Amino acid sequence: MLHNKYLSAEKTYTVKYMNIWHDFPGPNAAYVIELYERYLSNPQAMDPQTRAFFEQWQPPEVGDLAATFTASDGTPREWEATQKIVGAANLAESIRRFGHKAAQIDPLGSPRPGDPSLDPAAHDLTEQDLAQLPSSVAGAPIASSCSNALEAIQALRRIYCSSIGYDYDHIGIPEEREWLRHVAESGSLRPPQDPINPLAILQRLTQVESFEQFLQRTFPGKTRFSIEGLDTMVLILDEVIGEAAEADCRAILIGMAHRGRLNVLTHILNKPYAQILAEFRDPVKRSNLAASDNLGWTGDVKYHMGARRALKNGQVVDLVVSMASNPSHLEYVNPVVEGMARAADTLTDRPGPPRLDSAESFPILIHGDASFVAQGVVAETLNLMLLPGYRTDGTIHIIANNQLGFTTGAEEGRSTLYASDLAKGFKIPIVHVNADDPEACIEVARLAYAYRSRFKKDFLIDLVGFRRYGHNEGDEPGFTQPKMYQIIENHPSV
Numbered sequence: 001m002l003h004n005k006y007l008s009a010e011k012t013y014t015v016k017y018m019n020i021w022h023d024f025p026g027p028n029a030a031y032v033i034e035l036y037e038r039y040l041s042n043p044q045a046m047d048p049q050t051r052a053f054f055e056q057w058q059p060p061e062v063g064d065l066a067a068t069f070t071a072s073d074g075t076p077r078e079w080e081a082t083q084k085i086v087g088a089a090n091l092a093e094s095i096r097r098f099g100h101k102a103a104q105i106d107p108l109g110s111p112r113p114g115d116p117s118l119d120p121a122a123h124d125l126t127e128q129d130l131a132q133l134p135s136s137v138a139g140a141p142i143a144s145s146c147s148n149a150l151e152a153i154q155a156l157r158r159i160y161c162s163s164i165g166y167d168y169d170h171i172g173i174p175e176e177r178e179w180l181r182h183v184a185e186s187g188s189l190r191p192p193q194d195p196i197n198p199l200a201i202l203q204r205l206t207q208v209e210s211f212e213q214f215l216q217r218t219f220p221g222k223t224r225f226s227i228e229g230l231d232t233m234v235l236i237l238d239e240v241i242g243e244a245a246e247a248d249c250r251a252i253l254i255g256m257a258h259r260g261r262l263n264v265l266t267h268i269l270n271k272p273y274a275q276i277l278a279e280f281r282d283p284v285k286r287s288n289l290a291a292s293d294n295l296g297w298t299g300d301v302k303y304h305m306g307a308r309r310a311l312k313n314g315q316v317v318d319l320v321v322s323m324a325s326n327p328s329h330l331e332y333v334n335p336v337v338e339g340m341a342r343a344a345d346t347l348t349d350r351p352g353p354p355r356l357d358s359a360e361s362f363p364i365l366i367h368g369d370a371s372f373v374a375q376g377v378v379a380e381t382l383n384l385m386l387l388p389g390y391r392t393d394g395t396i397h398i399i400a401n402n403q404l405g406f407t408t409g410a411e412e413g414r415s416t417l418y419a420s421d422l423a424k425g426f427k428i429p430i431v432h433v434n435a436d437d438p439e440a441c442i443e444v445a446r447l448a449y450a451y452r453s454r455f456k457k458d459f460l461i462d463l464v465g466f467r468r469y470g471h472n473e474g475d476e477p478g479f480t481q482p483k484m485y486q487i488i489e490n491h492p493s494v
Contacts, residue, residue: 033086085137087123088130088149092138092156094118096181097169099160100432101417105464106403107229107436108487113417118161120153142185159184163440165432167462170424176455180429180447189446191439201235201438208234208263209493211273212468215262219280221474227260228468230400231494232441234260236461237268237364239445240396244362245319247453251344254323255337256366257330259400259467261323264366269323330371334381337363341392358393358456366398369419370405382426385458394452397423397460401435402467407480420462428458435465436494466491 039046039054046054094117102114116122120130130150135143138152142159146152160166166184171177187193208231215224227233241252256264265271324340326333344361346354365381372378384390399420405413416422420430429451431444441463448459466488470477478485 033082033089037082084125084129084133087120087125088133088137088153089139091117091120091123091125091153092142094123095153095156095160096166099157100165100167102161103165103432104161104163105165105432105434105462107434107464108403108466108484108491141182156185163434163437164444165462167418167420167424167430167432170427171429172427176429176451179454180451183447183450189450190443194446196439196442198439201442204235204238204267205231205438205494207267211263211266215280216469216473218277222280223472223474224262224280225258225260225472226467226469227263228493229402229466229488230260230435230463232435232438232465233366233398233400233463234263234267235438235441236398236445236463237264239442240362240364240449241268241321243446243449243453247359248318249359249362250319251341251361252319252321252364253337253340253344253361254321254364254366255326255333256323257326257333257368257371257400259368259402260366265323269321331367331375331377331381334365334367334377335384337365338381338384338390338392338395341395342390345392358391361392363392363395364398365395366400368405369399369401369403369410370408370413372399372419373414373416373422374405379422379425382423382428382458385426385428393456395458396448396452397428397458399460399462401462401464403464403484404467404471404477404481406471407475407477409481409484418462420460423458423460426458428460430460430462432462432464435463438494468493 035046035050036054039051043051043054094115098115098118102112102118104112106112120126127150130153131148133149135146135148135152137143137149138146138156142152142155146155166180168177168180171180183189190196208227212224212226212228215222216226237254244252254264254268262276266273266276322340324333324337341361341363345356345358347357347360348354367378385395401419403410410419418430418432420432423430431447433440433444435441444461448461451457451459466484467477468488
């Protein structure tokens, strides 16, 4: 039975003026159309209220479109028009739900799994059928910028099946799901509505790449866990840190494993080149020390150490960006950073119990693709997201996805399609993005920060790229992944 909201003359929505594609979006519209078909077949089988509704109403486009779909004798086929409308609405919804399975998120061009429901033929549709239908069947906001359903479907494919894969069908709260859908389809975070400076991108990526290439030439074989293949991680961090700074955040706390750590220390934390290079020279050697000397307290290897950067306005420190030290070099740093953020949010500047102000800090966690699904501490930390005693009002997670765990491919290292699928159990929105598309990376960084600011929850960016060299520059990846590295050898840098 239809809800009384649509049946009472006293309500705002009357039968006469109701627009099915606005009031019943997606699968709900299809359900109403199916009810209407049953009514046409056997009105007495309907309950009295639903029957009264359909006595005054028909799908608004059906009457106009019936003449478009005709039988062999030339008579209009209203049933077929109705089925085409339902099929188009279901196709649009399938693209929103499963478009990420056809998105080109792998810079190396691996085949995508796709989904049968993304094919118009699965909904008994052709391009000609779609061209004859109104754009409204695809739903808002995409319909407003298109003249027919074919244009709307093509626009949805450009959004959901390009270099960004929006993966949020698991989000259970309608407000969040609708907000994510609106932002993606309205284009409010991408050019031209929100411009991006391409020269600034080029300059930043040149810094990132030149640093890595210099280390490779100057210190061949030295372990550094190069960022090459995931260079745009620096652009993402630039964007979210810039947004946080504009929002008057006081502390940005970063936790990450080893991949790309030296580049982040240098270009995000402003650790001087001279200091990085001095550490690579390893000037302090145990052979020069007395037997009684102990280096155990002096810190870990260069790619595990942290740093701190203070952004100052005059003499006042406005924002502190910190990277926690991470001797375990995998995921153990996650709860440490969350604890640091919780402490930074705890204000004790006046008598009485501590006060929490989540605007004080902003945690960012950068994960490895294999360790994200394999280490239990990841799930344990995600579980803290909404707990009153531990929450920090949202963390932005980035998976530095080079598609290998040391030497192991995804098909032998996890049981899920994506490295990020663990986050679905915690209802965290996920976007998969091609690391070779800088503008797409900036767009998803903006989306992540906007979602975190609005809903005070975690957001996950699955940055899909590759690694230019072996796991630690000292091994030969062609021995264990020969096909992948044949592609990488001929693949240009971002």
